[in-house]
Amino acid sequence: MAMNWASLPYLVMAYWPYLAGAGLIGVVVGWRSFTPPKS
Amino acid sequence: MTNLAHITETALLLLAAYLLGCVLGYAIRLVLHAGRGTRRVAPPSAAATPMSEPRKPRSSAARLAASVEEALPPGPTAAPPALVAPPTETTAPVVAKATPNPSTTGRPAKEKSSDSKPAALVQPRDGGPDNLKQIKGIGPKIEASLYDLGIFHIDQIASWNKANIAWVDAQLSFKGRIRRERWVEQALELSAARAQA
Numbered sequence: 001m002a003m004n005w006a007s008l009p010y011l012v013m014a015y016w017p018y019l020a021g022a023g024l025i026g027v028v029v030g031w032r033s034f035t036p037p038k039s
Numbered sequence: 040m041t042n043l044a045h046i047t048e049t050a051l052l053l054l055a056a057y058l059l060g061c062v063l064g065y066a067i068r069l070v071l072h073a074g075r076g077t078r079r080v081a082p083p084s085a086a087a088t089p090m091s092e093p094r095k096p097r098s099s100a101a102r103l104a105a106s107v108e109e110a111l112p113p114g115p116t117a118a119p120p121a122l123v124a125p126p127t128e129t130t131a132p133v134v135a136k137a138t139p140n141p142s143t144t145g146r147p148a149k150e151k152s153s154d155s156k157p158a159a160l161v162q163p164r165d166g167g168p169d170n171l172k173q174i175k176g177i178g179p180k181i182e183a184s185l186y187d188l189g190i191f192h193i194d195q196i197a198s199w200n201k202a203n204i205a206w207v208d209a210q211l212s213f214k215g216r217i218r219r220e221r222w223v224e225q226a227l228e229l230s231a232a233r234a235q236a
Binding site: 004007008011012015018019020022023024025026027028029030031032033034036 | 044045048049052053054056057058059060061062063064065066067068069072
């Protein structure tokens with residue numbers, strides 16, 4: 001099943017709130033997974 | 040099937056957005072942390088210790104008496120020459136309490152508390168200094184600072200009263216850390232464990 005790249009703009013336009021939500025969750029997860037390096 | 044492909048593409052897009060966010064969040068925090076310098080989070084044990092077992096407050100005199108009892112060996116062995124002296128008397132090996140510390144004479148706020156300086160030793164007693172790092176909250180640097188102040192042994196810390204704690208707190212710029220991390224209580228427990236052993 002090949003990705004139909006032509007439909008990407010449509011998907012982004014249609015689902016941008018969901019994409020933004022997923023990105024936000026990712027930012028939180030990435031932020032919290034950071035551990036300061038021990039000196 | 041187009042419907043299935045559509046769902047798959049959307050899911051992949053969401054996954055990509057999530058992963059991008061993860062990387063972005065991590066990178067943002069990394070950059071912020073690097074810009075702020077090395078800011079270490081306090082170990083959870085130090086923060087949790089004061090809440091773990093509330094202790095009944097004891098008077099400084101009772102604590103001092105208990106620590107002296109615990110510090111002394113039960114047998115009739117000769118007392119070590121450089122034993123910590125009670126606050127009222129000064130024996131020869133013990134540094135006189137009123138002796139001004141050259142490093143503090145320049146600070147007028149600390150001159151008043153010179154008599155609250157804990158009993159210090161010129162040098163450790165027989166067997167060398169104790170490992171003060173046994174007390175949670177004391178690391179190698181603080182241990183070295185305490186050695187500089189003439190604090191070499193656990194029982195010395197166990198004999199501190201409130202004024203002594205405040206004095207050492209001021210010397211090491213700790214802002215109440217000795218009390219928060221319960222150094223004296225820990226030292227008393229360690230002294231008691233050592234006496235039982």
